[in-house]
Amino acid sequence: MKRFVSMEEISDGRLYNLNDMVKADCHDCVGCSKCCHDMVDTIILSPIDAYYLSKGLGRPFRELIEKEVALRVVDGVILPNMKMTADRNCCAFLDEQGRCSIHPFRPDLCRLFPLGRYYENGDFRYFLQTGQCDHPRTKVKVGKWIDTPDPAAHREYVLRWHDLLKRAEEILENSEDEELNHNLNMAVLNVFYMTPYRTDEDFYEQFALRAEKIESVIRE
Numbered sequence: 001m002k003r004f005v006s007m008e009e010i011s012d013g014r015l016y017n018l019n020d021m022v023k024a025d026c027h028d029c030v031g032c033s034k035c036c037h038d039m040v041d042t043i044i045l046s047p048i049d050a051y052y053l054s055k056g057l058g059r060p061f062r063e064l065i066e067k068e069v070a071l072r073v074v075d076g077v078i079l080p081n082m083k084m085t086a087d088r089n090c091c092a093f094l095d096e097q098g099r100c101s102i103h104p105f106r107p108d109l110c111r112l113f114p115l116g117r118y119y120e121n122g123d124f125r126y127f128l129q130t131g132q133c134d135h136p137r138t139k140v141k142v143g144k145w146i147d148t149p150d151p152a153a154h155r156e157y158v159l160r161w162h163d164l165l166k167r168a169e170e171i172l173e174n175s176e177d178e179e180l181n182h183n184l185n186m187a188v189l190n191v192f193y194m195t196p197y198r199t200d201e202d203f204y205e206q207f208a209l210r211a212e213k214i215e216s217v218i219r220e
């Protein structure tokens, strides 16, 4: 999602790598669930989230649409996001005790928070979002905080997905051919989210095959 703000406005002004220490450790969020409330439609889900949610919950991702997940247009592309409940205005996976009921397979954005990714020159680094989490925090290594298995494969995936989305956005922003736009949007949605993943197999290989398919459509 594009954000038209300066880094000075939203961060501590520093960029971090996986081995850097950052003041992000909010100690298991004890007594706080602020960033699971009132998030409207900003917790955008990426293909790896569709895979892990489906694997963790034992349900195809498409079954989550409507109840726990909603769809919306983000910079021209239709993408899923965590839906806020009507009664509590929080993520549907936040339990009555204010804890994340899907913590081991929570989405990538939740895993990162209060960090974000800053993309430049075909790569990315991390930044610490300020004004978001006011819980007492201590320093932690970025890689430890994110706690994602196989960081190299994950990095490659994040960059490829980012690049693919950027190219899809450019096409959708510049084309007035409604049919082409509709077909591209449906292809992205179906290929990366609605077509079930084989959850007993590696995600990254499946993603690479699916990305090739869409990249060939985008190149045409």
Ligand code: SF4
Pocket (backbone or CB within 6 Å): 026, 028, 029, 030, 032, 033, 034, 035, 036, 113, 114, 132, 133, 134, 135
């Ligand atoms: S605001 Fe900070 S402490 Fe509260 S739930 Fe979010 S990350 Fe955890």
Ligand code: SF4
Pocket (backbone or CB within 6 Å): 035, 036, 043, 082, 091, 092, 093, 094, 095, 099, 100, 101, 102, 103, 106, 107, 110
């Ligand atoms: S998935 Fe978990 S951490 Fe993320 S918003 Fe929902 S309850 Fe909070």
